[in-house]
Amino acid sequence: MTATNSGSGFTMPRPGSAAAAGPTLALPEAEGADMHAAGTAAEGPLPVGATVDLASLGSELGIRRPLDQLDEQLVGLETVKRRLGEIGALLLIDRLRARYDLRSPRPNLHMCFAGPPGTGKTTVATKMAEILHALGYLPSDHLVTVSREDLVGQFVGHTAPKTKAVVQRAMGGVLFIDEAYSLHRPDNERDYGQESIEILLQTMEEHRDDLVVILAGYRDRMDGFFSLNPGLRSRIAHHLDFLEFTVDDLVEIGHRMLADQGYELEEVAEPVFRDYVARRRSQPNFANARSIRNAIDRARLRQAARLVAAGGRVNRDSLRLITNADLLASRVFAEPEVSDG
Numbered sequence: 219m220t221a222t223n224s225g226s227g228f229t230m231p232r233p234g235s236a237a238a239a240g241p242t243l244a245l246p247e248a249e250g251a252d253m254h255a256a257g258t259a260a261e262g263p264l265p266v267g268a269t270v271d272l273a274s275l276g277s278e279l280g281i282r283r284p285l286d287q288l289d290e291q292l293v294g295l296e297t298v299k300r301r302l303g304e305i306g307a308l309l310l311i312d313r314l315r316a317r318y319d320l321r322s323p324r325p326n327l328h329m330c331f332a333g334p335p336g337t338g339k340t341t342v343a344t345k346m347a348e349i350l351h352a353l354g355y356l357p358s359d360h361l362v363t364v365s366r367e368d369l370v371g372q373f374v375g376h377t378a379p380k381t382k383a384v385v386q387r388a389m390g391g392v393l394f395i396d397e398a399y400s401l402h403r404p405d406n407e408r409d410y411g412q413e414s415i416e417i418l419l420q421t422m423e424e425h426r427d428d429l430v431v432i433l434a435g436y437r438d439r440m441d442g443f444f445s446l447n448p449g450l451r452s453r454i455a456h457h458l459d460f461l462e463f464t465v466d467d468l469v470e471i472g473h474r475m476l477a478d479q480g481y482e483l484e485e486v487a488e489p490v491f492r493d494y495v496a497r498r499r500s501q502p503n504f505a506n507a508r509s510i511r512n513a514i515d516r517a518r519l520r521q522a523a524r525l526v527a528a529g530g531r532v533n534r535d536s537l538r539l540i541t542n543a544d545l546l547a548s549r550v551f552a553e554p555e556v557s558d559g
């Protein structure tokens with residue numbers, strides 16, 4: 219892997235606490251000069267007496283970038299980010315240990331992402347594939363997302379080839395199994411889900427080097443699933459909890475989504491948006507960040523309708539602006555029990 223970053227080096231778990239940049243290697247004169255001349259500062263064996271600056275090494279290996287991106291792009295999720303920072307640190311240290319000829323067992327990185335709808339499980343899984351690839355843990359950064367129907371067949375003999383084909387497709391990257399508990403249907407004796415689970419268990423054990431499996435779903439259903447499949451629970455090293463977002467987080471997520479799409483809230487609409495978020499959050503069927511995305515889609519619709527109905531001339535600013543009226547027309551302000559509005 220080549221250097222993709224310069225600056226203050228690898229930090230954990232958030233940027234801003236970076237160690238000062240320094241030379242990656244501090245070697246006895248002659249050896250140091252040789253290594254830099256050969257362009258192998260971040261790779262290759264190290265003499266026993268060599269010292270290495272971790273921050274700069276993290277940057278040189280390109281480890282910092284995907285972790286920082288995750289930190290910057292995703293609001294909240296502090297415990298998730300902290301754990302990813304720790305995993306990043308472990309993989310960096312393992313790589314460095316190998317250069318000093320210190321053996322490290324390959325870490326188990328199978329994971330479970332548990333949490334309510336719209337809290338970023340799928341989004342983080344996508345980033346995870348990129349991060350593990352950048353850290354040199356996985357040969358590829360691809361993510362294969364599947365659910366029950368992709369893994370389990372309808373007839374005798376269908377499930378094994380189906381599950382194996384999925385595993386084959388994901389090999390080298392991340393296999394993300396959404397609503398993993400749907401694999402288990404205890405009420406149906408003739409269900410083939412268990413057959414798929416057995417194959418997945420075996421794969422997780424045998425292919426730890428070239429496949430990371432992430433199971434995702436709601437916390438209580440995941441717990442029930444694991445209690446019926448203890449073998450699965452014990453093969454998962456990282457159980458990450460995705461929590462409901464706070465109103466502050468949701469408002470921030472809304473602002474970022476608007477900015478990404480080239481919109482902004484007019485200043486007087488700020489408290490209205492916060493009020494919207496607080497009301498929507500307490501309604502049934504609230505799906506965290508996804509509901510915010512839907513709310514923004516509706517606001518854009520209303521903005522367009524408002525501008526077209528008003529007729530006359532528009533400018534760039536008026537095309538960018540979401541106003542009070544675009545938010546207040548939402549049913550959230552009228553009917554407390556409606557779904558996404």
Ligand SMILES: Nc1ncnc2c1ncn2[C@@H]1O[C@H](COP(=O)(O)OP(=O)(O)OP(=O)(O)O)[C@@H](O)[C@H]1O
Nearest residue numbers: 291292293334335336337338339340341471507508
């Ligand atoms: N922390 C976050 N910061 C900003 N945007 C986020 C964050 N988490 C999720 N989103 C956005 O919210 C939407 C829903 O996220 P995602 O699909 O990852 O949730 P999920 O937990 O997988 O939901 P589900 O349980 O329903 O599958 C996406 O558009 C995503 O970009």
Ligand SMILES: [Mg+2]
Nearest residue numbers: 339340341396
């Ligand atoms: Mg999802």
